[in-house]
Amino acid sequence: MKLSYYPGCTLKTKAKNAEDSAIASLATLGIELAELPRWNCCGTVYSFAGDEELHQLAPVRNLIRVKETGNDKVVTICSFCYNTLKRADLLVTSNPEKMHTINTFMEEEIDYEGDVSVVHLLEVLRDDIGWESISEKVQVPLKELKVAPYYGCTLLRPQDIAIDDVEKPIIMQDLLKALGADIIDFPYATECCGSYQIISNPDFVSQRAWDILSSAVRRKVDAIVLSCPLCDSNLGQKQKELMQTHSEFKGIPILYFSQLLALALGLDLEVCHFELNYVDPRPLLKSKKLIP
Amino acid sequence: MRIVISTETLYSDFVKKVEAISEQTLPSCYQCGKCSAGCPMCFAMDLLPNQIIRLAQLGLEDDITKANTIWICASCITCSVRCPRGVDLARVMEALRLITSRKNIDQVQIPAIPKETIAELPQLAMVGGFRKLTA
Numbered sequence: 107m108k109l110s111y112y113p114g115c116t117l118k119t120k121a122k123n124a125e126d127s128a129i130a131s132l133a134t135l136g137i138e139l140a141e142l143p144r145w146n147c148c149g150t151v152y153s154f155a156g157d158e159e160l161h162q163l164a165p166v167r168n169l170i171r172v173k174e175t176g177n178d179k180v181v182t183i184c185s186f187c188y189n190t191l192k193r194a195d196l197l198v199t200s201n202p203e204k205m206h207t208i209n210t211f212m213e214e215e216i217d218y219e220g221d222v223s224v225v226h227l228l229e230v231l232r233d234d235i236g237w238e239s240i241s242e243k244v245q246v247p248l249k250e251l252k253v254a255p256y257y258g259c260t261l262l263r264p265q266d267i268a269i270d271d272v273e274k275p276i277i278m279q280d281l282l283k284a285l286g287a288d289i290i291d292f293p294y295a296t297e298c299c300g301s302y303q304i305i306s307n308p309d310f311v312s313q314r315a316w317d318i319l320s321s322a323v324r325r326k327v328d329a330i331v332l333s334c335p336l337c338d339s340n341l342g343q344k345q346k347e348l349m350q351t352h353s354e355f356k357g358i359p360i361l362y363f364s365q366l367l368a369l370a371l372g373l374d375l376e377v378c379h380f381e382l383n384y385v386d387p388r389p390l391l392k393s394k395k396l397i398p
Numbered sequence: 399m400r401i402v403i404s405t406e407t408l409y410s411d412f413v414k415k416v417e418a419i420s421e422q423t424l425p426s427c428y429q430c431g432k433c434s435a436g437c438p439m440c441f442a443m444d445l446l447p448n449q450i451i452r453l454a455q456l457g458l459e460d461d462i463t464k465a466n467t468i469w470i471c472a473s474c475i476t477c478s479v480r481c482p483r484g485v486d487l488a489r490v491m492e493a494l495r496l497i498t499s500r501k502n503i504d505q506v507q508i509p510a511i512p513k514e515t516i517a518e519l520p521q522l523a524m525v526g527g528f529r530k531l532t533a
Contacts, residue, residue, distance in 0.1 A: 114522070115521040115522060115525070116520040116521050116522045119520070119521060120520040120521065121520065147525065149529070150522050150525040150526040150529060151473060151525075151526040151529050151530055153492075153529070154420070154473075154486075154488060154489040154492035154493070155419055155492060155493070155496055156418070156419055156420060156421035156489070157418055157419050161529075184522070186522050186526065259473075259474040259475060259476075263474065263475035263476065263478070263479050264475050264478055264479060264486075264488075265479050272479050297438050297474075297476075298438040298439070298472050298474030298476065300438075300439070300472055301472040301473065301474065301526065302472065302473075302523055302526035302527035302530055302531070303439070303470065303472050303527070304519060304523050304527070305506055305511065305515075305519070305523060305524060305527035305528075305531070306469070306505060306506045306527060306531055307442065307470065310439065310441075310442045310470065313441065313442070314438060314439075335520050335522060336520060336522050336523055336526070338520075339518075339519060339520045339523060340523075343518060
């Protein structure tokens with residue numbers, strides 16, 4: 107199976123570890139991710155304004171790119187891209203007038219008619235491949251690795267684009283279980299990390315990061331697993347500072363779910379790019395005998 | 399907190415503008431406080447989210463503008479998914495932000511961001527932040 111793939115800005119720069127591990131894993135699972143030609147920024151944060159459509163042009167233009175390839179489905183790996191593209195599609199499909207305005211504005215493009223479905227990689231793993239098939243392909247079971255799935259906001263909210271239950275999601279738990287890991291639930295799994303406030307109120311994001319990380323540490327979690335590059339940055343980059351302000355805090359690795367997928371599938375460790383993680387997970391993975 | 403209520407503010411263009419941009423019906427809120435109870439950023443807010451929507455219902459624009467609340471909101475949408483009255487408070491917050499941003503007022507001074515921060519942060523943090531916090 108070949109699926110259209112929308113990468114977005116961060117996966118091509120700071121989150122190569124998410125992208126490379128995801129593409130390689132899917133190839134092993136029989137799905138080729140074909141990067142969209144001429145993709146542009148998704149808009150990053152969805153615009154809530156009801157009185158203007160300008161901010162919806164960028165995501166809709168990407169959906170037109172998908173349509174041009176002849177596909178009716180596009181996969182995202184970044185949670186923010188998923189949210190923005192999915193919500194833009196939902197907005198125009200539920201509002202023909204807005205769809206008409208946008209199509210008229212983008213005269214040079216073919217019309218978008220709500221003909222592309224936006225899915226996140228986790229949904230592909232659950233719905234197109236299935237946990238059992240993934241489990242059968244595991245070469246390196248993540249035995250005794252205690253992981254806490256962390257969803258953040260954009261995969262789950264608002265409700266109409268949620269990839270799973272809004273308050274009690276299990277999709278990442280199911281994946282990690284299939285990979286042989288021990289799952290530890292923690293109460294901050296669906297709470298916001300502070301998001302883009304990192305550029306204006308970094309201290310408040312430190313407080314959020316501390317609440318989330320310390321909760322995981324209290325539950326004796328080995329690593330937090332997530333999908334969103336902004337959560338990864340906020341929870342990962344804040345740790346140096348938090349180790350200084352909280353002397354008892356020794357740090358906790360943050361991993362993309364796709365890195366653990368690639369590891370468990372026995373892929374070349376190069377595609378995992380563990381060296382790019384903000385907190386080096388290799389000592390932990392070595393201690394669990396998951397990497398040499 | 400003491401507030402002055404008047405028909406002047408109650409029926410002001412401000413209330414209509416917030417409703418038009420947010421596509422929400424402000425009087426739907428009955429002040430249960432669930433939005434504030436679940437807000438992950440409320441520890442840093444001058445006024446709680448439920449207080450902001452109450453002030454918006456009453457058209458008290460100045461009181462809202464004086465508080466930092468709308469600029470601390472991280473658009474996580476927890477309030478919206480939990481509201482028993484179906485009010486999308488995240489959209490109300492955005493409407494309130496836009497009323498200021500559309501006057502060409504920035505909350506983040508981009509040139510003042512240190513180079514190291516720009517080098518460290520992922521692109522989506524900056525694009526997202528600029529879109530929510532600048533004109």
